Amino acid sequence: MTDRIFESFTKMLEELKIVIKRKVKRETPLWHALMFIKQLPFRYNPLLILRRKNLIPWVPNKRSIEIEITTRCSLACFNCDRSIRQAPSDDCMSLEQIEKFVDESIKLNWGWKHIRLTGGEPTLHPQFFEILKIVKRYKEINFYCNVEISTNGYGSQVNEVLSKLPQWICVINSRKKSNINNFCSYNIAPIDLKEYENSDFTKGCWITGICGLGLTKYGYYPCGAGASVDRVFGFDIGQRSLSCVNNLTLREQLRVLCRYCGHYKENYADEKITLEKMSISWQKAYEIYKRKRPQLSVY
Ligand code: SF4
Numbered sequence: 529m530t531d532r533i534f535e536s537f538t539k540m541l542e543e544l545k546i547v548i549k550r551k552v553k554r555e556t557p558l559w560h561a562l563m564f565i566k567q568l569p570f571r572y573n574p575l576l577i578l579r580r581k582n583l584i585p586w587v588p589n590k591r592s593i594e595i596e597i598t599t600r601c602s603l604a605c606f607n608c609d610r611s612i613r614q615a616p617s618d619d620c621m622s623l624e625q626i627e628k629f630v631d632e633s634i635k636l637n638w639g640w641k642h643i644r645l646t647g648g649e650p651t652l653h654p655q656f657f658e659i660l661k662i663v664k665r666y667k668e669i670n671f672y673c674n675v676e677i678s679t680n681g682y683g684s685q686v687n688e689v690l691s692k693l694p695q696w697i698c699v700i701n702s703r704k705k706s707n708i709n710n711f712c713s714y715n716i717a718p719i720d721l722k723e724y725e726n727s728d729f730t731k732g733c734w735i736t737g738i739c740g741l742g743l744t745k746y747g748y749y750p751c752g753a754g755a756s757v758d759r760v761f762g763f764d765i766g767q768r769s770l771s772c773v774n775n776l777t778l779r780e781q782l783r784v785l786c787r788y789c790g791h792y793k794e795n796y797a798d799e800k801i802t803l804e805k806m807s808i809s810w811q812k813a814y815e816i817y818k819r820k821r822p823q824l825s826v827y
């Protein structure tokens with residue numbers, strides 16, 4: 529019952545957002561006031577405070593994207609939310625797929641604010657510099673788009689690539705020293721815990737709201753961590769075209785993915801762990817993965 533009320537509330541909010549977008553004329557005082565609220569820092573933004581308190585759902589951020597160009601990594605951290613250690617893979621996105629992403633973005637006039645290349649460890653993609661050349665094509669059209677790479681800074685091969693990066697790329701370096709880190713219990717699926725089993729999973733968590741969408745070899749997702757749920761469980765729900773990505777399709781993906789993703793619990797409590805913990809759904813999924821990897825359709 530509570531979930532149905534929450535779902536109607538979510539729909540109402542999304543409709544309200546569309547109406548506001550249509551009715552409020554740009555450059556009017558009301559428009560400026562709304563823009564001001566939107567850009568307030570995390571701690572003071574009333575919308576973010578309400579979301580963090582779980583009173584309103586997160587809205588996937590469709591202006592930021594994390595592209596998982598490879599699932600290879602120089603580390604294998606406990607509780608990695610890309611399942612690098614738990615379900616290793618050699619997946620790499622092809623140059624054609626990166627071209628497709630850039631072409632779609634330009635054709636649809638999609639105004640990305642942030643494009644972040646991730647992994648695994650993105651610098652281990654064998655065609656890393658060719659990928660940068662392709663992404664630059666988008667950056668030249670949308671100068672204000674911030675292109676970033678997210679690296680663990682671990683190992684000589686990684687650092688050698690980092691030393692050759694062009695100026696226009698921002699580097700987010702977590703400078704990891706080992707595979708033991710303070711991470712969320714990604715592999716404790718909310719669906720396996722009594723207190724969350726009846727939750728409305730369509731509301732997502734801060735990762736889709738702040739970090740934005742995920743793109744992998746298997747298509748678009750509401751977030752990178754969710755894409756990784758699909759890689760292991762094999763629901764095959766990646767969206768193969770940017771033109772299909774909207775709040776409704778993203779919420780449908782959240783409904784499936786957040787059930788298994790430990791980040792969902794951060795809506796309620798901020799628990800960090802160092803050693804590996806896994807609930808029953810993940811244990812089974814990894815066992816099946818080890819025997820036979822799910823086959824997903826590619827982007
Ligand atoms: S460095 Fe990042 S991607 Fe690699 S295993 Fe650790 S958490 Fe996962």
Ligand code: SF4
Nearest residue numbers: 733751754786789792
């Ligand atoms: S709970 Fe996981 S799958 Fe759901 S939005 Fe957050 S990171 Fe994505």
